[in-house]
Each structure stands twice: as C-alpha cells, then as structure tokens.
Amino acid sequence: MTLFNPTDCLILVVDDLHQNLQVMGRILELTGYKTSFATNGKQALSSVHAIQPDLILLDLMMPEMNGLEVCEKLKENSYFCQIPIIFLTASNDKADLIQAFKKGAADYITKPFKVAEVLARVENQLSLRSLQKQLQQQAETLQDANQRLQTEIMERQFIEERLMTYEKRIRTVFEAIPDISIIIHIQDRNIGDLEVLPTHSICSDLENIEQLNQTIEQFFHAKTATVWFEIADRALKTKNTINYEYSLNINNQNKWFTATISPFEDSSVIFVARDISDVYNELRLRKQAEEALQLAEQSYRSIVENAIEGIYQSTPDGRYINVNSALARIYGYSSREALMESIINIDTQLYVNQNRRSEFRRAIEIKGEVSGFESMIYCQDRRTIWISETVRVVRDTNGKTIYYEGIVSDITERKVAQEALKFQHDQTELLLLNILPPSIAVRLQSGENPIADHIEEVSVLFADLVGFTEFSSCQTPIEIVVILNTIFSDFDQLAQHYGLEKIKTIGDAYMVVGGLPTSEPTTQTESDSGQSIVDIAARTAKMALDMQQSIIKFNSKWKQTFQLRIGIHCGSVVAGVIGISKFSYDLWGDTVNVASRMESTGSPGKIQVTGAFYDRLKHHFVFEQRSAISVKGKGEMLTYWLISSLDE
Structure with missing residues (x-):
C-alpha cells in the first residue's frame, strides 16, 4: 500500500531530447502521475519556481547548464532543497554518479528506460517524500502545542508577577499617605469593628482608634456624631463617595479637616481624613504674595512698554x-x-x-x-x-x-538677505547639476577630486550627423546652433527616458552611455528596472533605433536629408572627473575607443555594433551580420548591423 495517490503527484521531467521526454511522459502518465517537462537547465529552474513539483527527473548531461549545475542551484535554495531529484543518465561512469549523489541526488535511472525500474524508483522517492512531509507536519503540530503551553505558562507567570507588583505598590501608596484611613463596619448605629489601614500617620482627633464596639457618639465627638452617621448612611445607600469638611478644637487650637466617606461593603465604609489647617494659613501668605505680585507687575509693565x-x-x-x-x-x-x-x-x-x-x-x-x-x-x-x-x-x-x-x-x-543667498545657491546648484550627474556633483561638492570609478559593464554609443558639415558651410552660425539644439534636445529626452547618461557632444557628434550608476530610466516596470547586462544593452539599442526615427521625423519637418551613423560597443570603462576647473564627466578605456571606431567605420543611416554587443542581445533584437572589417588598433573584427527589436 503506497503512502500517496499518484494523481496528486506532479513530476517534472528535464531532458534536452524530446524523444526521451515523450517516452518518460507516457510511462508516468499511464500510471496516473501528472507531468511537466523542461528541455534545458534554465527552463527547469523556472518551472520549479512556478509549479513546485513533488519529484524531479533530471537529465545528467545537457548543453549550457547540465544536470549537476541545476541540482546544485536547487539544493542551495532552502525552499526547494527538499524536492527529491532522480538523475537520468546513459553514462556508466561511476564518477558521474558519485558526483551526482554529492550534489544531492536521491537516485538515478539509466537509459534506455525500463518501465519497471522507472516506476519502482519513482514510487520509492515519492513514498519517502510523503513520509517526510507527514513527519514534518507531526513535528510542527507538536511544536505548536508546546509553544502554546509555554505561552500559557509565561502568561500565568506574568499575571502573578503583576498582581504581586500591584499589591506592593498599593501597600507602598497606603504607607506613604499622610492621612488616616479606616474601614468602619456600622450596624444599628454601632461600630462593630475598626480596621485601620497601614497609613503613614493618624489624625490627632481620633485618639481611641484601638477601641472596638463603640457607638458613633462614643467614637466621634458628640456634636458631629449625627452628621457622621447620616453621611455614612447616604454613602452606603447611594454607593457614592461623599466629601465633607469639618473643624475641631484640639488642644485649644481650631483645626480644619477634610474627609471622604466611600461605600466599601453592604454595611461598611472607608473613612479617610486629612488635616488641612495649613491651607487656611496659606491664605494669609497668599495675600502677602499678591501684594508682592502687584509690585512685580508694575515693574514688568514698565519693562514691556520700553x-x-x-x-x-x-x-x-x-x-x-x-x-x-x-x-x-x-x-x-x-x-x-x-x-x-x-x-x-x-x-x-x-x-x-x-x-x-x-x-x-x-x-x-x-x-x-x-x-x-x-x-x-x-x-x-x-x-x-x-x-x-x-x-x-x-x-x-x-x-x-x-x-x-x-x-x-x-x-x-x-x-531678504537669506532669500537672495538661497537663490544664488540654487542657481549654482542647478548649473552644476546641468554639467554633471547628480551623484558626481555631490561627491565633487564634498571635496573629492579627482573622481575615478571603474565600471565593469556599460554600453557606449557614438552617433555622427552625416551631411551636416556640408550643410553648415552655407548656413549662418545661429541657424547651425538652432538645428543642432533641436536634434540634440530630442536625443537628450531619449537618454533620460531610457536611463542613459549623455556624456558630451563634439560638433555634430553625440556620445551617450548606458549602465552608469548615475542614471535610471524614467519609466520602469518590474521586468526592465534592473541594471543587468542585457538590460543595459537593450536600453542602449532601443535609444539608437529611436534616434534614427527621430532624424527621419526631423528631416520630414525641416525638409532636410540628414542621416545618422551610429556605433555601439560594450565592456568596462573608467568614468570620472579630472582637473580643477571647467569640470566635465567623461569616460576612458578601450571600450570607448572601439565604440568610436564602430561609428567611424559604419554607414550612414545604420547602426554598427560589435560581436560582444550582439552576444548580449541576439535573442532580443534583429541583427544582420556584416563581413569582417579592419579596425584601427584591433585588426580584423566581425561586426553586425542592428536592425530592430523583436518586441516590435
């Protein structure tokens, strides 16, 4: 009896030969297993993330990424490392199998496939996997129960500690109170019992506090006994605290007291009394203070007015x-x-x-x-x-x-002076940001000089306006500047849109770079917001294609025949700012030189790219191979024409 239902199990089969996938698929599906297929390592990793299979049958030998590499990546992932992997191999090399088990393989199946062997090994691994899940669930259940028990114990301990703390606090409060606090039990106008709370001191007018079984007339002064009983009775009936002030002549001195009588139980009240004689003495002191205050106020008014x-x-x-x-x-x-x-x-x-x-x-x-x-x-x-x-x-x-x-x-x-200074500072800041990328400007302002960064991967684009030299010979200087400003302003907007950094213009030439850490695209999605090698190259290629379209639109509007000759290369560069005046952000390195050669050896209206740039985008854009050309300093190079994007 199996520990699982085959129809509930999803098996991912990975093999670069469709014939093997078909054979394995028929074997598994006839037994009732659900199957999914992948023809290479990268597709297998994507499928695992998408479908989360219960078992993986993985071909050992595959191009680009073999089965050992796929297995290693899955075992590095804490979420997928528990999925059992059975290798499919036609090799009899024991070393390969040993390496497979070291990488985390659970078993292997030899080619050509034997139905009984396949089903037995698959069922064995799925049974183990099912048993593992059951044990894991039981462990989690026990852990949850233990956690709840520990939490309950901690909560009870916490409540007990809080109760002890509250009790200590209440006792401390009572001991610090300078008033007398007494619980009085009253029955038929008689005081049945007195319970003195542990307060700091006792009022001097209650000298016989130890005596029990007294009447109210005996306990209180005769003149106030009736009043005290009425107050206590009202407090018990209304269930409200009643405040009362009274005076007593003690040792030939008239003293004032304030008291509160609060209901405690059916026939008990809490009596709290305080000597407030000092308050009345303070009235005389307050009058003296008011007179002094009037003098001070007159002095204050004089100061305020002057x-x-x-x-x-x-x-x-x-x-x-x-x-x-x-x-x-x-x-x-x-x-x-x-x-x-x-x-x-x-x-x-x-x-x-x-x-x-x-x-x-x-x-x-x-x-x-x-x-x-x-x-x-x-x-x-x-x-x-x-x-x-x-x-x-x-x-x-x-x-x-x-x-x-x-x-x-x-x-x-x-x-006004601050606003003028701020305006000057803002103008200076704006001018600096127009000259340099923001992050570079900040570093320069902090005193860093020179600034030099090695960047491992950028895409460098050079564009030259073919026919502009002849056009300039018969135009006024202002007309030349207007034309160039119109064209290059459109290029600047494209650079900002694609997150590329405009480096400089030299005459009618334009240089822009993708992949610098100083810029990001203005419009991004989850798929294109990263700075990956392919992403950098793709944004540069899209800008090059859009530049060609921009020139076509310009020619149509201005009745001109300009063409762009564009060259692109990718690789590492050094970028930074040097010198002590007239700062500019620039790039240096062989990548820049080769990109310039791609432009100068190209053709009007075309985009020439190197083999390295082609390798980045060959699956995403349409290219046309050009015959090998001689490049100064590099010898013979195989180049390509960038035609269009496959997304269009």
Whole structure:
C-alpha cells in the first residue's frame, strides 16, 4: 500500500531530447502521475519556481547548464532543497554518479528506460517524500502545542508577577499617605469593628482608634456624631463617595479637616481624613504674595512698554489681550490701542498665509512653546514683512490654555538677505547639476577630486550627423546652433527616458552611455528596472533605433536629408572627473575607443555594433551580420548591423 495517490503527484521531467521526454511522459502518465517537462537547465529552474513539483527527473548531461549545475542551484535554495531529484543518465561512469549523489541526488535511472525500474524508483522517492512531509507536519503540530503551553505558562507567570507588583505598590501608596484611613463596619448605629489601614500617620482627633464596639457618639465627638452617621448612611445607600469638611478644637487650637466617606461593603465604609489647617494659613501668605505680585507687575509693565521688540498676550481664538507700543510700531499702527481695535482676528487679518497660523497653533499646543517661528504678515498699510515669534502657553491649574504670551522681532532684512543667498545657491546648484550627474556633483561638492570609478559593464554609443558639415558651410552660425539644439534636445529626452547618461557632444557628434550608476530610466516596470547586462544593452539599442526615427521625423519637418551613423560597443570603462576647473564627466578605456571606431567605420543611416554587443542581445533584437572589417588598433573584427527589436 503506497503512502500517496499518484494523481496528486506532479513530476517534472528535464531532458534536452524530446524523444526521451515523450517516452518518460507516457510511462508516468499511464500510471496516473501528472507531468511537466523542461528541455534545458534554465527552463527547469523556472518551472520549479512556478509549479513546485513533488519529484524531479533530471537529465545528467545537457548543453549550457547540465544536470549537476541545476541540482546544485536547487539544493542551495532552502525552499526547494527538499524536492527529491532522480538523475537520468546513459553514462556508466561511476564518477558521474558519485558526483551526482554529492550534489544531492536521491537516485538515478539509466537509459534506455525500463518501465519497471522507472516506476519502482519513482514510487520509492515519492513514498519517502510523503513520509517526510507527514513527519514534518507531526513535528510542527507538536511544536505548536508546546509553544502554546509555554505561552500559557509565561502568561500565568506574568499575571502573578503583576498582581504581586500591584499589591506592593498599593501597600507602598497606603504607607506613604499622610492621612488616616479606616474601614468602619456600622450596624444599628454601632461600630462593630475598626480596621485601620497601614497609613503613614493618624489624625490627632481620633485618639481611641484601638477601641472596638463603640457607638458613633462614643467614637466621634458628640456634636458631629449625627452628621457622621447620616453621611455614612447616604454613602452606603447611594454607593457614592461623599466629601465633607469639618473643624475641631484640639488642644485649644481650631483645626480644619477634610474627609471622604466611600461605600466599601453592604454595611461598611472607608473613612479617610486629612488635616488641612495649613491651607487656611496659606491664605494669609497668599495675600502677602499678591501684594508682592502687584509690585512685580508694575515693574514688568514698565519693562514691556520700553522694550524694543514687540510683546503681546492673545487668546487662543485670535484676539489680542495686551500689546506693547513696540509691536504697534512693527505692524505700522499709531498706537497699541489702534492695533488692538483693528485686529479682531489674528488668524485671518494678520498672516499672509493663514495655514501658517494654524501650524503655529498646533505646534504651541503640542510643545507648550514655540521659538523662532517665522511668518510673513500684513502691516496696517498692507505692506508685508517677515517676523519671528517666540511664544509660550499660559495654562490654568487644570491644564487649560488661558492665553499665549510672546515676543515678536522684525526679521525682514535678514529674510531678504537669506532669500537672495538661497537663490544664488540654487542657481549654482542647478548649473552644476546641468554639467554633471547628480551623484558626481555631490561627491565633487564634498571635496573629492579627482573622481575615478571603474565600471565593469556599460554600453557606449557614438552617433555622427552625416551631411551636416556640408550643410553648415552655407548656413549662418545661429541657424547651425538652432538645428543642432533641436536634434540634440530630442536625443537628450531619449537618454533620460531610457536611463542613459549623455556624456558630451563634439560638433555634430553625440556620445551617450548606458549602465552608469548615475542614471535610471524614467519609466520602469518590474521586468526592465534592473541594471543587468542585457538590460543595459537593450536600453542602449532601443535609444539608437529611436534616434534614427527621430532624424527621419526631423528631416520630414525641416525638409532636410540628414542621416545618422551610429556605433555601439560594450565592456568596462573608467568614468570620472579630472582637473580643477571647467569640470566635465567623461569616460576612458578601450571600450570607448572601439565604440568610436564602430561609428567611424559604419554607414550612414545604420547602426554598427560589435560581436560582444550582439552576444548580449541576439535573442532580443534583429541583427544582420556584416563581413569582417579592419579596425584601427584591433585588426580584423566581425561586426553586425542592428536592425530592430523583436518586441516590435
């Protein structure tokens, strides 16, 4: 009895011979297995990612990527390494089989295929795989159960620790409270029991706290006993805490107390009392402080009125409570009274950008103060000036905002100077970015010089405008510049679109490079957003084809007969900036020289590429082989004409 159902099993068969695939497919499908096929290593890897087979039958000997290489890549992947692999081989070389098992093979089947052997080995591996999955599921189930148990134990321990912590905290709080706290059990106007909570001290008016079974009249002073009973009874009936203040004459001194009576159980209340006599003493001290405050306020007013900077108090909803004369002068008003009468809503009347005032209010409510908050405001005559505000919030004892209190400085002159300096800096920055790629400009500004980077793979394109020299001989300088600017501007847009870097123009020649780390395409998809070798070459080829179309459109519009001669090569280069003045980003190396030769030895209206560039794109573009040509410094070279893209 098998551990699996063949119809539930998907087997991937990989062999470069279609005859072998057909034979193996018939053997497996007649037994009920589902099959999928691949004819090479790369296709096999893609299929594994796509279909996730239960078993792989892998040909040992295949062109480009053999079975050992495919097996090695799969075993390196933690997700696919558990899929069993049976090698298919016609070789009797034991060394090959030993190598296959070292790479992770589970078994092998010899060619020509024997039906019984194939089915037996396949069933054996699928049975092992099924048993492995079952064991893994059981292990995961046990692990989950153990994890849940550990979590439950930890949660219980956590709760117990929290309860102990809370108990310690509550006990600490009670021990630190300076009030007396008593649980009183009341039955028929009698105190049945007293439970004194462990507080810091005991009020002096409750001297007989140890005595039990007293009446309320005995426990409290006779004058207040009835009141205490009524309060305790009301607290029990309403289930609410009741606050009460009272006074007692203790040792010939009149003392004031505040108490709270809270229901605890059906016939019990918690009585908490505090001596507040010091509060009444503070009233006398407060009066003295108020008198001192009045003197200080008079001094403060004198300072405010004579200050150079503007000072104000305002309500949160935007009305001035008080301003000094300096603020009126800054805003262009004749007096502080005129300012306060005119501005009835600071938010809408004063700030040029009303959203700025909203930002100010949010910031000050969050932080409680704002320093150096800069805004543009309207003066009385509708002039605009820049101000800087340093403001704090004044709140009451409950934390509610009462008013804002701030200082205002006129920073118009400084702001104008800053804006002028920023404009000059931005212009300089823009000029530098127009000359150099952004990343290179940043490195140059940081002081790096010279800048030289070795780049392993780029595609270099040279284009020359055939017929332009003759055209220029009969044109004015301004006409020549207009024509070149129109053509090269279109080329610049193509370079930006394909993520290529324009290096320079020399007369009517144009140089652009793909693969530099300074640029990326402006339009990307998941499939073409990388900087792979094929991607770099493909974007360069597409730009070359689009340049030819651009010249055709230009000729049609301007009634000209220009042609482009384009040359492309790929390889490694050195790129960077040298010198100390008139910086320019350039490339050096044999790759640049060969690309230039491809342009100069090409033909008008055609795109000549090297064999290396052809190898990158031969599966993606249409090429036409050209006979070998002599290239200076390189000898005989086999080149190709780039015709079109296979995507079109």
